Amino acid sequence: MTQRVVVVGGDAGGMSAAAQLRRLRPDPDDVSIVALERQRWTSYSACGIPYLVAGDVEDADELVARSPEEHRRRGIDVRTRTECTAIDLGAGHVVTRTEDGATARIGFDELVIATGATPMRPDLPGIQSALGVHTIDDGLRVIEGLGAVADGGRAVVVGGGYVGVEMAEALLRRGLSVTQISRSVEPMASLDPDMGALVHEAMTGLGIDVRTGESVVGIETDGDGRARRVVTDNGWYDTDIVVLGIGVRPATTLAAEAGLPLGELGGLLTDDRQAVQDGVWAAGDCTQVHHRISGRSVHIALGTHANKQGRVAGTNLGGGSITFPGVVGTAITKVCDLEIARTGLREAEARALGYDVVTAVRESTSRSGYFPGAAPIVVKVIAENGSGRLLGVQIVGHADSAKRIDSAALALWNRMTARELAMADLAYAPPFSPVWDPVQIAARALADRLPG
């Protein structure tokens, strides 16, 4: 008997699961794999869309890690432009609909839900004129929209998070005057405000008009439905294009309708093998994940987690047994040459969890101070008072700064103290680091503040 596996969603989580399962169980008579994808692309880098708009990436196809055809050649029955409209867990089938309206039922023994996330879109007047940047098609629509904007045109980016700052860069590099509007005290609210202020300052220095603490209340459009003005609770900004990047929520309507329980944040809850329940698996942006520092179940939509979770689901489906160990909240981005990274808890989050918090912020350089190209880097370290256990680290700097967050992430992962991190054997040579790594300089400063 062939085991029938249906995967709902053809991006990182779903196709990682499908590909790994096929790797472990290559015989299609042993395991059949059907993957359903609404769009025409599979396994694409949503994180790359701002760089497509910026022009770093010339062709949308470059963002596709593995096309439907490539998956098919590997024995996965990928059905693009095919939406899954219902899951019947009792009957063991999904209902699909293709673009021409044809519906079908596909039976399954095992189901992988990888429906991703849905960008948030507040219900405001004129909001339909704001362009999203969630899918490749979204990105292509922004590029198309830019074609109608004259040189020296204006853009408003709504949202100050990762997508917001990346799109601000993209539009700036496209030659537009960019205004970024966010409700938070500083851009990059995943950083503490003191570190966000450094981002604010640098973005302003790049020529971006950064507006914080403002809420958009509507968008005025012209007769063609194009955005012309963004109105906030503090004023208004004339514009030629509006891009929306204010976050996502798990796309779990289908799962909820199928009767699967959701977490507080709307994501599917899985065990560490990525199983939702017997015969049902989930991976990627539609799930909540375990945060190893806060102990909470959180929603963090990131391609790297989706890939790992998909691989875990696929391995376990294929007869192996591995686990997804959770996250520590690591993230990284850049705005032009300003690099930004964070891991763990923000100061306020740590306090809200009841920690007595101690922090240190230190500016140093990415290389030995005397080495050409040494760039400023600011590192903030957050730890529990007394024990010195690391709770969070944030980095804002220039070239070769942000990827250092990995040291901090692994320190948090392994419950190291600030002193332990400061004394650990990180790589030093003048072209790569000062004699104490910048992360260690901040950790050392923090350790010096601890009692004892």
Place this chain on the structure above:
Amino acid sequence: MTQRVVVVGGDAGGMSAAAQLRRLRPDPDDVSIVALERQRWTSYSACGIPYLVAGDVEDADELVARSPEEHRRRGIDVRTRTECTAIDLGAGHVVTRTEDGATARIGFDELVIATGATPMRPDLPGIQSALGVHTIDDGLRVIEGLGAVADGGRAVVVGGGYVGVEMAEALLRRGLSVTQISRSVEPMASLDPDMGALVHEAMTGLGIDVRTGESVVGIETDGDGRARRVVTDNGWYDTDIVVLGIGVRPATTLAAEAGLPLGELGGLLTDDRQAVQDGVWAAGDCTQVHHRISGRSVHIALGTHANKQGRVAGTNLGGGSITFPGVVGTAITKVCDLEIARTGLREAEARALGYDVVTAVRESTSRSGYFPGAAPIVVKVIAENGSGRLLGVQIVGHADSAKRIDSAALALWNRMTARELAMADLAYAPPFSPVWDPVQIAARALADRLPG
């Protein structure tokens, strides 16, 4: 009663100890600190000397993190051009000699030995014509020597380790034809030969004549004592300058003469507070350190360890109590745009320690493959079979490659398995990494080879 502290050696280890002690005990009537240094510099970056020769660093003074005058202003009695010629532990004094031959005795209650390392110099005919690159004065002599070499002149670098490859780059960039000679199978013998072969290939591509498996048997000189030809067991190489970088040994003659016990590798043995015995401390290249992976006492001359050990010694001398936790063998360098890093054990070392070893080598890219500037990076992972516990990682790649060794170093530090590292929450965004970090790609490949 003033506590009298004498520090022998004014570079990283000694001056870190002195500075930290002064920070904790600012009153000179409470603690007096005398620091003795043979040369005219203190706290300088020996690691920066190749970049001084290359021209990256314009002035030797830039390599000095803190000058004797700066230390003196902070209340440390630095005596440069003053050699310590004897330590009398019983009497509690050191004997010094200045350049004019004047000798003196300085009493101490606590002694810090930070005498550094001595470059190896084999006893071969003509060896006196080979220039070292251990001190700033050495570096200045090389630059002076280059002044006498005509454009398009030739250089031979003896030694294929860190200093050897860095000096090969420096001389190449000075416009010389460079031949590098080493006895090992491949350059960078701190890597496994398969990874060293990548370095060999890249250096050859840069135009460096890389000779491996050859031993120098002598250097022929002209009437002025200048090197003209290097003779090996395999042939001879005409040259205009010879630079020697074949490693160092602990400079512990003084300590041995004082009756202090040395380790098998000739270094001082300290406890983890950097104490040699009651009232005697040591830090830096004159000491052996605990290798956390092999469990052995090793000699690794690196400024970053010296700084940390000095700080530990200074803190404990000042009434605090912290420890130096040992090393995992992390090191990093570059040859032009080729980056090289390693941590932990080589494959052969691991086998020699009795480990059943499994390895994986994977080539990936430093950024998402589609992102501009994505550069090739090869990562080798070495782990214990069965458990999957990581034992070593090596990286050879281009831009933004080598500092990733820090993730591996902290994984080894915390005794993580290959699978744990592969699944850990490292930072991903297209400008910084593929969706699985290159180190994780290799770790994942290794994990897939493990039983179970």
